[in-house]
Amino acid sequence: MSEPTINALVSPEGSLEILSNHEVNRLKDRSEGGLYRLFRQCALAVLNTGVEADDCKSLMEQHADFDIRLVPQPRGLKLELINAPASAFVDGDMLRANREHLFSVLRDIVYSHSIPSSAAGFRRDDPEDITNLIFHILRNARVLQAGRQPDLVVCWGGHSINREEYTYSKDVGHQLGLRGLSIVTGCGPGAMKGPMKGATIGHAKQRVKDGRYIGITEPAIIGAEAPNPIVNELVIMPDIEKRLEAFVRAGHGVIVFPGGVGTAEEILYLLGILLHPDNRDLPFPVVFTGRKENADYFEMIDRFIRNALGEEAASKYEIVIDDPVRVAQIMKKGMDDVAVFRRAMQDAYHFNWMLKIDPVFQLPFEPTHETMRALELHQNQPVHLIAANLRKAFSGIVAGNVKEQGIRQIQEKGPFEIAGDPALLEPLEDMLAAFVQQNRMKLPGSLSYHPSYRIIRGAA
Incomplete structure (x- = not known):
């Protein structure tokens, strides 16, 4: 009908x-x-x-x-x-x-x-021009508010989560709202909607009248993750790379809930940036959190990160299990630290100009069978490049799962092939298999998941 x-x-x-x-x-x-x-x-x-x-x-x-x-x-x-x-x-x-x-x-x-x-002299491959474009789009959308204290918590996580996980994300949002913090997400359902919904109640209890529920998306994914009803500021960035940069430039901290390949892509993007030596002293609170039933999930994510990126990457985040109050307290303290640092460095509260982002994280990656097969997935390269290439692999899987162009490519030519060093690909394959088993690739109610990828070990 x-x-x-x-x-x-x-x-x-x-x-x-x-x-x-x-x-x-x-x-x-x-x-x-x-x-x-x-x-x-x-x-x-x-x-x-x-x-x-x-x-x-x-x-x-x-x-x-x-x-x-x-x-x-x-x-x-x-x-x-x-x-x-x-x-x-x-x-x-x-x-x-x-x-x-x-x-x-x-x-x-x-x-x-x-x-x-x-714009005279604008170059699509110039890092400074890319960041300026992101700034202008956000300013034009009135996301950037001069003089407002740091209060934007970016919440990442899966659109395909169960009811208990959704309730937990809502509880975390409630605690954030009670502390006057606002929410930025990818604007869709699941772990993107839960924190916003919880924050609305927290804001209401504290009589916060200017609570913000910002959704940042991009054209290729908005049809798969239409805005949830709570979003009161919607921004559409030109592509996934500019969407990710908008999160870390405008946001002041990140909370990661359980998710699938899209969440893994976001984690790798964030860690790849924070691992840059120029960002070593920048305060940027990051918390991975979920219910006690999600402890194994985050142990798997933590193990994968330590294997792929090393112990320094693992030092960039804190894992908090089944404690929404603790999560919110960490974020509130982090907001205060960000404000002190930005004030001391005379940097803007509303846009993180000091954050160094390597061009490899800025230039758009177009997932095709050729570009996916050509990814450099081995450990004989700087750690930020490992993160960048793994991020691209996850981006391609997301495209094959939910983006119109990616879906059509898979239908016409079969799954994307992901090849490389078994030391990287074996834990990657195990994690992807866990995502499928836990139904994190599709929304609840979907009949089944047909993989958009095929792992080929030992052939970089």
């Missing part, structure tokens, strides 16, 4: 009420270089806010007759929606959160594509 749909004319809510003729033409352009397809895909995803689906391709196919059109007005802009999901409306009126997200999509797509083409 097909989902009911609605046709509607929607006025702006929150941002971007006017566009230039050039921007309008690019958004209408349905050719390969135009922005119409990207805009339509992201718009459809946010209209499914709160719907727990993890297959972007299926979402597009289910709503193949959905269309979105720009309607210029004398005093601004409206969007015409054709065959939009009825779940985004109540009594014929679009939910305000969906309307905000819809125009956030418009704002970020237009802005992130206009800067590179309009």
